[in-house]
Amino acid sequence: MENQQNCLCGSGRSYAACCEPLHTGRQTAADAEALMRSRYCAYVLQHIDYIVETTVPVQQHLLDKRALRSWSENTRWLGLTVLKHIPHIGKIHAQVEFVARFQEDGEACEHHELSAFVLIGGRWYFIDPTVPLPTMKQPCFCGSGKKFKACCGQFFK
């Protein structure tokens, strides 16, 4: 896509001033909303490596890259609306509520999600609830040293 074109995440800014520096690795997302937007935009652009890299590191090997790629290729993306961003939940968590609109097999669909994000080593990561999570009593996978239920698991009880 052209760098000066409006970013596909719907921020109203140019791609060059919005998701591009995140996609190229020149910058990391300043907050969970920026990360969420850049992940949506990466789906549209079929930048699957970025989807993987921005998921909690220990979950990355659980992601099915081929399935992600074929889904993003076979979907016509129609737009993103961020409904709510809670930038600080405790010290290392955030949530973003959004609706992504797309067309699949000619049918208009909406995906409404309240996503959770965690700060690890100064970077925001998406917690993917669709792959196996630790049990509530296990140490949290973000490395905080707390039990999962007292840390990232609080969003999945």
Ligand SMILES: [Zn+2]
């Ligand atoms: Zn963007």
Ligand SMILES: [Zn+2]
């Ligand atoms: Zn955690």
